[in-house]
Amino acid sequence: MHEDDIAVLMRALGHPVRLEILRILAQRAENCCCNDVTDCLSLAQSTVSQHLKVLLDAGVIERRSQGTRNNYCVRTDRLAAFSRAVGDYLSGLDGSDLHCDRQPAEAS
Template sequence: MRDDDIATAMRALGHPVRLNILRILATQQQSPCCCSDVTVSLPLAQSTVSQHIKVLLDAGLIERKSRGTRNCYTIRHDRLAELGAAYTGLLAGLTGGPVKELEMDPV
């Protein structure tokens, strides 16, 4: 993973609302969530949720699938795994030694 990709993903994860959106999508693993499904779980307008979803999409952390007239979203587990490995490697390089594997909530 390139430094630009890591930085983009870290910026996307740098807002509590976007972390909550990822958690909501993680709880819906069997089926993709639409923006309105996410909005029900957050005290925000749908337009605000849509803006946060766009940031996650642009960072490649989620993917969009069309279902009729609605767009639904799922987590890109492969991308999150790549980010975790890159982050661990980055920290090891900065500290000069091995870094304990990060414990992450299942997403």
């Protein structure tokens, strides 16, 4: 996963409501529509729809049509890849591989 992909997912997951939506979807498995999520939150359906769109566009969830309903589910494969990528990326920032020519600022 490239840095751009990591950044897209971080932005999508960077809102408390979207994290709550992911939790709701994970608990309800594959048969969860927008109204089901709205019933669990004190938000308007249009707001929930917008948050679902952000998660969908980032590839964190997927939509499956069943008749007139769109059901959403978490893409666990995508989240697992994100988790590994972030772990690898952050482990590279522990300072062992970084070399900076600047000296730390002295306290005045």
